[in-house]
Amino acid sequence: MKIIIVGASGTLGQKVTEDLEKEHEVIRVGSKSGDIQADLTNPESLEEMFKKAGPFDALVCAAGSGHFGPLKEMTGEDFKKGLNSKLLGQVNLVLIGQHYINPKGSFTLISGVLSDDPIQNSVNVAAVNSAVNGFVKAAALELENGVRINAVSPGVVEDSPQLFDAFPGHKPVSMERVVYAYRKSVLGHITGQVIKEV
Numbered sequence: 001m002k003i004i005i006v007g008a009s010g011t012l013g014q015k016v017t018e019d020l021e022k023e024h025e026v027i028r029v030g031s032k033s034g035d036i037q038a039d040l041t042n043p044e045s046l047e048e049m050f051k052k053a054g055p056f057d058a059l060v061c062a063a064g065s066g067h068f069g070p071l072k073e074m075t076g077e078d079f080k081k082g083l084n085s086k087l088l089g090q091v092n093l094v095l096i097g098q099h100y101i102n103p104k105g106s107f108t109l110i111s112g113v114l115s116d117d118p119i120q121n122s123v124n125v126a127a128v129n130s131a132v133n134g135f136v137k138a139a140a141l142e143l144e145n146g147v148r149i150n151a152v153s154p155g156v157v158e159d160s161p162q163l164f165d166a167f168p169g170h171k172p173v174s175m176e177r178v179v180y181a182y183r184k185s186v187l188g189h190i191t192g193q194v195i196k197e198v
């Protein structure tokens, strides 16, 4: 399979890439790193990325950020950070990518535990994760040519210790479980699923 991995150099992306590249052709994408540079927040650069990559079998995303901060101080501009990056960025990967993906291909997006189990200061990312999950469930009904779509929704991962204090009582998730969740989406047959690893 030819697999595009957006965010391949990141904490999640590195491990997922190491796993998938053992048996598949992988194209790494990042805003600064990777085989192709593309910015999630810029639809033109995503279109360019798909043109450079050519037809592909799977698109995996392990990128996208949002705003963390107290509700009391939050502005609409702050909130747009997650909308434009983690939500619309990933939505655009699918809206544009559906015209480049091979029949029976798959999209795997990233959400996260905050949609179900929010922490302090997580309003923006919690809302965005819920929206990503909703998008995946509905898009699965309409993608054509057997193309599948799922979201991976992990808890805070063991390789992100700098986040542990912000997630009191959340048991860190092993990277192995995150890698297996991506494998389930990319290599399996499910669609419209939110694969929760918490």
Ligand SMILES: NC(=O)c1ccc[n+]([C@@H]2O[C@H](COP(=O)([O-])OP(=O)(O)OC[C@H]3O[C@@H](n4cnc5c(N)ncnc54)[C@H](OP(=O)(O)O)[C@@H]3O)[C@@H](O)[C@H]2O)c1
Pocket (backbone or CB within 6 Å): 006, 007, 008, 009, 010, 011, 012, 013, 029, 030, 031, 032, 033, 034, 038, 039, 040, 041, 062, 063, 064, 065, 086, 110, 111, 112, 113, 153, 154, 155, 156, 157, 158, 160, 163
């Ligand atoms: N870490 C966790 O515990 C955890 C848990 C649940 C969910 N998540 C979610 O998983 C995703 C990845 O998290 P992470 O911790 O692995 O992040 P990370 O270590 O900061 O890695 C981010 C990756 O995305 C790329 N990237 C950054 N901005 C980009 C842009 N504008 N366009 C395209 N690529 C961009 C980076 O490459 P460049 O530097 O080259 O741009 C890098 O490869 C996030 O959506 C996060 O919310 C993380």
